[in-house]
Amino acid sequence: MPSARITAIARANSRLVGFLQRAETLRTRPGAIDLTLGNPQELPIPGYVEALARHLPPIDRDSYAYHRSDHNARAVVAKRLIEWRGLPFEPEDVALTPGAFGALAIALDVLVDPGDEVIFSLPPWFLYEGMILGAGAIPVKVNTRAEDYDLDLDAIAGAISPRTRVVIVNTPNNPTGRIYPAATIEALAKLLGERSSEREIYLLSDEPYSRLVFSDASFVSPSTFYERTLISYSYGKVHLTPGQRLGWLAVNPSMPNREGMQALIEMAQVAGGWMFPNAVMQRAIVDLEHLSIDMVELERKRDLMVDELSRMGYSLNRPEGTFYLWVRSPDPDDFAFCNRLADDGVMVLPGTVCEGPGHFRISLTASRQMLEHSLPAFEKAR
Ligand SMILES: Cc1ncc(COP(=O)(O)O)c(C=O)c1O
Known part of the structure; x- marks a missing residue:
């Protein structure tokens, strides 16, 4: 069986x-x-194929060796995160992953034990449920507000139990296109902080669309308000190259025991089947980061x-x-x-x-x- x-x-x-x-x-x-x-x-x-071609030829004998997260690439991403988010990210906060898919799987692996509960809002990206089950945890679903698809904080509050370990927030949201207002996220952070007293609740902020923001809107990351946040990201959206499997998982710089979390993420990447992007994609990040x-x-x-x-x-x-x-x-x-x-x-x-x-x-x-x-x-x- x-x-x-x-x-x-x-x-x-x-x-x-x-x-x-x-x-x-x-x-x-x-x-x-x-x-x-x-x-x-x-x-x-334009520029995408040229960026890959530039990084294809080997520069030394290690070019095609096993690579965990490449330091230069992590530094490029950390610098961009500082510019965008105004938070003091270090290269070590950034784990390079096979897309946001990989980042989510690693984050769940690090955060949940069998039987833990993971809350997410409906309508969701259609694979959260499978990934939560894959991590041995229990999916707990709550509705968003019918009128504007904003997070329903009362519903989330009602769904939190002693077994709640993670709340997944996806903004900008697939499928609704909603970007949650700063006030909603701040209130969610307050709620999770208050309800974390017995057991810490982590926020998994799934942000693969954070650069696809229209001119009449603005994006705020939950990491601005909540210390225990991990951010998942994919270049598959901003470059429209989902088959290239490139992304990252970032530890919020204010995460308690930040270095311990960085180490656990790397261990989960190794134990999970070498969950790192291939060496050429990692090297190319320096040129890919600015494309959209x-x-x-x-x-x-x-x-x-x-x-x-x-x-x-x-x-x-x-x-x-x-x-x-x-x-x-x-x-x-x-x-x-x-x-x-x-x-x-x-x-x-x-x-x-x-x-x-x-x-x-x-x-x-x-x-x-x-x-x-x-x-x-x-x-x-x-
Ligand atoms: C909300 C959300 N999270 C994660 C992913 C996974 O992204 P990727 O396949 O680029 O890793 C997707 C892809 O559609 C998505 O919409």
């Missing part, structure tokens, strides 16, 4: 897997417009789709960050709606797979032309 833990994860993800298998087939049809996942639909951003997808163009695509869908009568908020739109489905059965849309060649993600039934998610990583071409199908499907 396979392990009960992996069987439970497979069960939790069965709808998602089924949907993605169908999408794989549908996207090969001529003219199909795939707006399901945050995948690139065009060639990489075109945020002006992304904002134009956001506005095009929000304006057009609202004109057609769809109900949605204008996202403050990320490259997703979260839309109420005109048919309460979001799978039925998405299938109808797919019959007309446009694929979107049913909200049910993000635990948001009655909604669907659109990825804006397609080109503007593809988005424009998708509009008649949206008009017809409603």
